[in-house]
Amino acid sequence: MKAAVLFCHSDEQALNEVAEKELSRQYKLLSQYANEHGFELEHLFFHIGQLDYEHPDDVLLRFLRGLQNSRSNIVIAETRDYFPESQMRFIPPIHACFLKEHIQQMKIGSRQHPLPAEKKTLSGKPYLYNKEKNR
Known part of the structure; x- marks a missing residue:
């Protein structure tokens, strides 16, 4: 079985009812796709706010x-x-x-820039679920 990471995102700036509903909708959609295509879920990330990969927040950095x-x-x-x-x-x-675009596998990313140095303290925002820790 192939391992996969699910990435759910909401543009809301804070966790609220709208963000929770959107993240839940995406999770259902993505996990259904993963099950139908034989993927084992390794990690699941819930991100809210701005997607800035150059200056990632704690959840995006994780x-x-x-x-x-x-x-x-x-x-x-x-x-x-x-x-x-x-x-x-x-x-x-x-x-x-990418489900919306009906793309089943596409190479993305680059080795151009290393990730930012480790932050001393992370916020501990509860938007990250790691299957390995919940066994």
Whole structure:
């Protein structure tokens, strides 16, 4: 079974009812796709706010580091819009499935820039679920 990382995102600036509903909708859609295509879920990331890969917040930084250290190099996301061309140089090389665009596997990312140095303290925002820790 192939391992995959799910990436759910909401543009809301804070966790609220709208963001929760959007993240839940995406999770259902992405996990259904993963199950139908034989993917094992390795990690699941819930991100809210601005997607700035050059200056990532804690959750986005964990997502990017997770991609580098993952046994999976496949990300499943609803739309390619979450990975804009202007930010590709800050995203590690991966394969992605984008449901909205009906793209089953597309190479994205680059080795151009290393990830930012480790932050001393992370916020501990609860938007990250790691299957490995919940066994």
